[in-house]
Amino acid sequence: MFELVSALLAQNKFKIEKNGLELLGQKMFMVPTFAFVELQKELKEKKINHVAYDVFKYTSLRWTKNLKDSYHMNSDQVLNWARDTATICGWGTARIVHKDFEKKFASLKLEDSAVASTILKEQGISKHPVDHMFRGLIAGTLSTVLGADVEAVETHCVAQGANECWFVVKPMDSFDKSVELVKNQLKIGRKICY
């Protein structure tokens, strides 16, 4: 991570200025991870927990579209930059394990997930996967890269005791909606309860 941050600082793409932080021309906010954990908790209490996923999907769609349009990057470059910026921004280290651009499919694993490790540390083992924000980030990124609206489901989560968090990304129609994990994480029939 040091090399990446140093390179961005040297290229003036990561700036710490009088009026705040800037990364690749975007104003950034720095927030303790437990605030996002708290936000997820409050959203769940109000039964609007899909908001976290939706907001982060919007964020990464916009972020990657900016990379594509402003820096004229191809799909692989967008993917690499999105992965690196997610690491710099403290969300964890992601790696694509399998991708099929034609079938609009990808599977990823995430190490050192910010939200899952914070939940595990503060609340103990969780019954369900908890990385809804990161799910949103990869759904948005891969929607840009694959050129199709795709969704993300977390299949294994560190907060549940797994070694890494694992995600499957594909179009909504390709998910088996009878699977509880899918039903719980995606907005199927507006019945959302992750």
Add this chain to the structure above:
Amino acid sequence: MEDFAAKLLTQKQFRLEKSGAYLFNERISLLPAYSFIQLQKQLIRHGESFISYNVFKKMSFRWVKNFKNMFKVEGRELAVWARDVSVISGWGTSRFEEEDWTNYNFKVELDSSPIPETIILEEGFTEKPVDHMFRGIAAGGLSAITGKDIEAVETHCKAMGEKTCKFTLRPLEEFNLRKPFIREQLLSSP
């Protein structure tokens, strides 16, 4: 702020590790300003706009309390530190306009706040104040510093065409809750 950032780096209070970034031993995450605007929009759409105030109040309370316990700093000195962290975190540059530490009554001015600036840029001027997250940060921070539960109301907002954003901070019972704009900002607060 560059001095403050350099100090944090040399004192290893801001650390970049393989497992993530840490500020004062708390893991931190970065997000673009427009994410928070999108979050606020969605919360307003669901009639739950006070969630952002609550979350940021809790966050700031915990962070400032941690720092207070770690470094044994109190009162105004702690307030200056909290302000510097809020600036380096990108929330804008704030200062006390009025401070009454005996009666827990404060007025804070916020300059170069990214939320209203981004809202003006993307959607134009608003009819109501929009800095609910900073309201929470200021309320939680001052609650941790004073040991008294402090609430915050935004009285002037850049997004409404004002030059800067201004906030009044005091205990809930000291606010005139008959005023609609105060009621609107505080009624659903914890």
